[in-house]
Amino acid sequence: MISRKTKYALQALGCLAEHASGEPMLIADLAERERIPRKYLEAILVALRKGGVLTSRAGRGGGYQLAAPAGEITLARVVAILDGDIAPLPCLADTNPVRCDECADLDTCGTRLVMLEVKRTVSATLDGLTLADLVERARDARARRRGTPDFSI
Amino acid sequence: MISRKTKYALQALGCLAEHASGEPMLIADLAERERIPRKYLEAILVALRKGGVLTSRAGRGGGYQLAAPAGEITLARVVAILDGDIAPLPCLADTNPVRCDECADLDTCGTRLVMLEVKRTVSATLDGLTLADLVERARDARARRRGTPDFSI
DNA sequence: TAAAAGTCTATCGATATTATAGACATATTT
DNA sequence: AAATATGTCTATAATATCGATAGACTTTTA
Structure with missing residues (x-):
């Protein structure tokens, strides 16, 4: 989850990726279009900027932009910035792993070993998906519903 | 997570799976061996029994047993019983999906579409792992550490 | 220098999780 | 049938986390 x-x-981010022109977008616009509480979104965007995914410009004509092409920003990166490690268990976190005190032995804990496998799978999937994929699938879905392939318009 | x-x-469950003899195990023993708060474990075992993974017998000589061979109990099933759906988004839950009210259109939400892929991956992984795998990997890890393959003893 | 924009800090309430306690019911052995 | 060992249920408390909001502050550009 x-x-x-x-x-x-x-x-x-999907909205920014779709926003064709390189123009920065305003927090207020993003909040309205995606129906996200403005102040809450603010905090999220700051985190993303600190994480290197976004750049911002203050002052008139300012706003937020992607710091890289959509195809180069992986979901893994975004999730890591906001939710931190996706480790299924605290003892499997990449940064600051916390060993369970009920575990006598970290390396031979069966639960940990199988969950490590789950973690690897999730990581691989999130690493293989980018914002470009996100945008593309939404576009495909819209096209499919209209009953016309996207490129035939 | x-x-x-x-x-x-x-x-x-791993402990029960390793417990070679078919004898039922007591909550108190399980709690002590795995260092789990006794009363908390109690609630967990009840849920697992209701979920069909365990059987129990009251009275003297009673306790808990696996309801099926370890190789037939998948992690997916265990996780589903205790954590419910593993859906990465509420709108992707199998049982009782809740659509986000900020989403105008469920079927063309890019975020949902990429997360659906993540969910499928996780489900497949958890479906492919059983308690027998859990036990086996722990055993392998112990054997590997001793520097001797398990079967050579 | 004023207006427009982003940044920071603090705080609140709701909810879920983890944990605990104790009364109650059931089954086995003697 | 009594005694004892065992599981079951309900309620509650402590804690942590998440989602959300408010307001003062700083920076940039026209």
Whole structure:
């Protein structure tokens, strides 16, 4: 389960990725279009900027932009910034792993070993998906519903 | 991230799976061996019994047993019993999906579409792992550490 | 220098999780 | 049938986390 925070982030990033022109977008616009509480979105965007995924410009004509092409920003990165490690168990976290005190032996804990496998799978999937995929699938879905392939318009 | 509840469940189930003889095990023993708060474990075992993974017998000589061979109990099933759906988004839950009210259109939400992929991956992984795998990996890890393959003893 | 924009800090309430306690019911052995 | 060992249920408390909001502050550009 990803947090609502991360979901909001993906929506906002998707919106920025679709926003063809390189023009920065305003927090207020993003909040309205994606129906995200303004102040909450603010905090999310700051985190993303600190995480290197967004750049911002203050002052008139300012706003937020992607810091890289959509195809280079992985979901893994976004999730890591907002939800931190996706480790299924605290003892499997990449940064700051916390060993369970009920576990006598970390390396031979069966639960940990199988969950490590789950973690690897999730990581691989999130690493293989980018904002470009997100945008593309939404576009495909819209096209499919209209009954016309996207490129035939 | 799986809950601590599910982690406790997997440890207890692993313990039962290793417990060679078909004899039932007592809650108190399980709690002590796996260092799980006794009363908390109690609630977990009840849930697992209701979920069909365990059987229990009251009275003297009673206790808990696996309801099926370890190789037939998947992690997916255990996680589902204790943590419910593993859906990364509420709108992707199998049972009782809740659509986000900020989403105008469920079927063309890019975030949902990419997360659906993540969910499928996780489900497939958890479906492919059983308690027997859990036990086996722990055994392998112990053997590997001793520097001797398990079968050479 | 004023307006428009982003940044930071604090706080609140709701909810879920983890944990505990104790009364109650059931089954086995003697 | 009594005694004892065992599981079951309900309620509650402590804690942590998440989602959300408010307001003062800083920076940039026209």
